[in-house]
Amino acid sequence: MTTGDLNTAIGYDALTANTTGYKNTANGNYALKSNTVGFGNTANGNYALESNTTGDYNTAAGNYALESNTTGNINVAIGNSAGSQNTTGSGNVFIGNEAGNTNSYQTASNKLIVANSD
Secondary structure, eight states: SSSSSSEEEEEETTTTTTTOOOSSSSSSSSTTTOOOSOOOOOSSSSSTTOOOOSSSOOEESSTTTTOOOOOOOSSESSTTTTTOOOOOOSSEEEEEEHHHHHHGGSOOOOOOOEEOOO
16 A cells, blocks of 8 residues: 555455555455456455455445455445446346346446346
8 A cells, every 4th residue: 555545454465456446445365356446345255346446435245245346336236246247237136145136247337136046
């Protein structure tokens, strides 16, 4: 981390690439690992928001939740692997085990997905 402020990281490799991102919370191994300038993100769980680089205001609760998100903003994922295939979609809510865990949700925006696997 170089100049980012008000960040919290707990876990192996959590928030390690952060440069100027601020107000991020990463709790879990590899949580928010790739984040560089994204801000206001919360990742709770191993690999949660792992690929996020510049996405802002995302919330992931569960192992692998929003794992592939890179630039998507204002997404919420609650559950193991919830929203894990989302890459650039914004404004999504994924609730449940593996909710939205298919390629059809990689770039989708403004979706509400409630499922116990997709």
